[in-house]
Each structure stands twice: as C-alpha cells, then as structure tokens.
Amino acid sequence: MSQAPVTAKRILTEEAFAYFCTTDMRNRPHLVPVFFIFDSSNCHAYFLFSRESKKLRNLRSHPRVSFTVDVRDAVNPLENKGVMIRGDAKAEPLDDPGVDKDHVKHLFEEKYGWSSSQSFYRHNHDERILVDVSIRKITCWQGPTFLSCPKFCIASRRRGGVCTSSVGGEDHEIRRSRG
Amino acid sequence: MHREVPDFPAEVRWLLEEGYFGYLGTADSRGNPQVTPVIFVQEGNSLFLTISRVAEKLKNLRQNERVAFLIDIRDPSDLANNRAVLIEGRAKIYGIFDVLSNLRRALRVRGLLLKKYPKYAAFYAAKRSLLPKPWRTTLFISRLLVEVEIGRFSYMRETKPLALERSAE
Numbered sequence: 001m002s003q004a005p006v007t008a009k010r011i012l013t014e015e016a017f018a019y020f021c022t023t024d025m026r027n028r029p030h031l032v033p034v035f036f037i038f039d040s041s042n043c044h045a046y047f048l049f050s051r052e053s054k055k056l057r058n059l060r061s062h063p064r065v066s067f068t069v070d071v072r073d074a075v076n077p078l079e080n081k082g083v084m085i086r087g088d089a090k091a092e093p094l095d096d097p098g099v100d101k102d103h104v105k106h107l108f109e110e111k112y113g114w115s116s117s118q119s120f121y122r123h124n125h126d127e128r129i130l131v132d133v134s135i136r137k138i139t140c141w142q143g144p145t146f147l148s149c150p151k152f153c154i155a156s157r158r159r160g161g162v163c164t165s166s167v168g169g170e171d172h173e174i175r176r177s178r179g
Numbered sequence: 180m181h182r183e184v185p186d187f188p189a190e191v192r193w194l195l196e197e198g199y200f201g202y203l204g205t206a207d208s209r210g211n212p213q214v215t216p217v218i219f220v221q222e223g224n225s226l227f228l229t230i231s232r233v234a235e236k237l238k239n240l241r242q243n244e245r246v247a248f249l250i251d252i253r254d255p256s257d258l259a260n261n262r263a264v265l266i267e268g269r270a271k272i273y274g275i276f277d278v279l280s281n282l283r284r285a286l287r288v289r290g291l292l293l294k295k296y297p298k299y300a301a302f303y304a305a306k307r308s309l310l311p312k313p314w315r316t317t318l319f320i321s322r323l324l325v326e327v328e329i330g331r332f333s334y335m336r337e338t339k340p341l342a343l344e345r346s347a348e
Contacts, residue, residue, distance in 0.1 A: 016253075016258050017251075017253065017258075017261075019202045019204075019214050019216075019249060020214075021204040021206075021212040021213065021214040021247065022212060023206045023210040023211075023212050026245075027206050027208070027209075027210040027243055027245065028206075028245040028247075028267065029204035029205060029206045029212050029214075029245060029246060029247040030204070030247050030265075030267075031202060031204035031214060031247035031248070031249045031265060032249065032263075032265065032335070033249065033251055033261060033263055033335075035258075062210050064210070064211045064212065065212060066204075066211075066212040066213050066214050067214065068202065068214045068215060068216065070216050072199075072200055072216070074199055074298070075298050076298075076302060077299055077302060077303075078302075080216070082215075082216060084213070084214065084215060086211070086213070112258070
C-alpha cells in the first residue's frame with residue numbers, strides 16, 4: 001500500500017514553513033516562506049497574510065496558488081521528501097462572520113505555540129487577513145518517486161482510494177488494497 | 180575565470196553562495212503557479228540549475244520565462260529567525276547549441292555544482308544505474324541546464340522584508 005498519504009499528512013502537519021507561490025497580473029511568480037496550518041478534517045490550508053502584502057494582492061487577482069512543504073536531507077537525495085499543493089485561495093477578513101476564527105486561531109496556537117496574549121490578528125501594526133486554500137491537487141515525493149494523491153487520501157483515509165504514482169516520469173495507477 | 184558579483188549586499192551574497200537548497204516558482208501561460216525545491220549554484224549575475232526533461236516546471240518555463248527563486252536559511256531553535264532572499268528574473272533553457280557556444284561557462288557551472296554538492300555528486304555517480312532515467316544527471320539525455328538571470332531581489336529577515344540595495348548596478 002502506498003505510504004504517500006501518511007507521509008504527506010505528516011509533512012503537512014509537522015513542518016513549520018510552506019513556500020507559497022502566487023502570480024501577478026502579468027503571470028510573474030512570487031514566492032515567500034510562510035507559516036501555515038493544514039486542517040486534515042476538511043483538507044484546507046490556512047495562512048495569515050498582511051493586508052498590504054504582495055501575495056495577497058496577487059491571489060485576489062489570480063486565486064490559483066501553489067505551495068510546497070518539504071524535509072531536506074543534505075547528504076542523501078533519496079531522503080528528500082515533500083508535498084506540493086495546488087489549490088484555490090480565498091482571502092477572508094477575520095471579522096467576516098463566516099470565518100471560524102477561533103478554530104483557526106486554536107490550530108495556529110497548537111502548532112506554533114503562540115500564546116493567546118500575542119497579537120494574532122495584527123503583525124507589525126498591519127492587519128492580518130486569513131487566507132483559506134481549498135486543496136485541488138497534492139503531489140508527494142520521496143527521492144525520485146512522485147505520488148499524486150486525491151485529497152481524500154489524506155483527509156479521510158478511506159479504503160480503496162486511488163493514487164496516481166509517477167516513477168521516473170511514467171504514470172501508473174495504484175489502487176490501494178482493501179482490508 | 181570566476182566572475183565576481185561584488186554589487187550584492189553581503190547578506191544576499193552569503194545566501195546566494197551558501198544557501199544549499201532553493202525553491203523555484205514557475206507559472207504556465209495562464210499564470211497557474213508551481214513551486215519545487217532545487218539545488219543550484221551562482222555564477223556571475225545568474226543562478227544555474229538542472230531540471231529533468233519530464234518535469235512540469237520545464238514545461239512551464241517553455242511557456243513563461245518569468246520565475247521566482249527563493250533561498251532561505253532556517254533556524255530550528257527560533258522559527259522567526261529565518262533569512263531569505265527572493266530573486267525575480269528570467270529563465271533560459273540551454274539547448275545543445277547554447278551549451279556549445281557557452282562551453283567554458285557551462286564547464287565552470289558543472290565544476291561549481293560538483294564542488295558545492297560533493298555528497299550528491301558521489302551519490303549520483305554510485306547509484307546511477309539504479310535511478311530512473313529522468314533522475315539521472317546526464318545532460319540533454321535526462322536533464323537540461325537552466326540559467327536564471329537575476330533581475331530584482333528582496334531580502335527578508337525575521338519574516339520581514341528589509342530594504343537592501345546593490346552597491347552598484
């Protein structure tokens with residue numbers, strides 16, 4: 001059985017930084033390291049960006065985004081592993097009644113150990129905007145092996161799910177075994 | 180002859196030279212982005228890397244030469260104490276004739292890669308026959324040389340952008 005969903009979920013849950021890529025109106029990529037939360041219950045990722053940041057301007061005009069979370073090994077390339085996400089981003093002011101900000105705040109505090117006394121909604125006097133990324137595609141790799149998994153592989157662990165594996169650039173379909 | 184680039188601020192020059200992994204952000208012709216980790220070397224005003232011929236980022240580069248390239252250093256003991264430089268520039272894919280017409284530079288880049296990543300080089304040499312073809316390092320057969328010409332850069336420390344400028348353009 002493929003270990004990709006387990007590996008991907010662990011990386012997305014445990015690693016601190018995501019490398020978040022947006023594009024501007026002229027299709028020029030922009031890339032920054034950011035803190036993030038992956039919520040496996042709904043397969044969404046959450047970010048807090050400054051209202052004036054370039055990435056926020058970019059995703060408002062072009063909501064398709066990509067981010068990568070990885071574990072590096074400086075000795076053995078076979079041990080490099082990571083997850084690349086492609087999804088649709090939506091910027092939501094934290095005072096929007098539709099945002100469950102307490103849940104998101106709890107997730108950030110749990111992961112990064114931010115005390116509740118620290119300002120959560122402001123950073124360097126800038127208002128923070130919650131960015132909700134709905135995940136469309138997950139690509140997971142370890143060394144030369146790539147696994148592209150439908151999001152339910154991670155979100156629900158349901159049996160019989162299908163992963164598409166790409167080993168050496170050749171696509172294969174792997175049907176996860178039942179039982 | 181090694182070309183020096185004296186006009187980068189020291190903080191940026193250090194990241195360009197010592198940063199071990201970089202992140203390459205590309206986008207297709209419709210602006211759909213993709214970001215992946217890569218290894219790289221700096222040579223003159225450019226960064227060089229090799230990309231597998233079957234990689235999606237190579238398809239993106241054929242459609243859209245604009246790239247973002249981020250190099251960062253993490254501090255595991257203090258997550259806020261990270262340093263990063265974001266390069267924005269244009270990528271050029273080297274074909275056979277590009278390599279032949281820039282042979283000395285291409286050989287210099289190869290030497291820099293071997294010097295910067297000796298453990299990776301040893302690994303690839305030892306495991307070559309076990310690796311899938313797109314992951315091997317044979318130029319043109321498995322990988323293509325890509326140059327990222329450095330256009331603009333931004334330096335970030337402790338998650339905040341800092342204004343640093345080249346001392347001379």
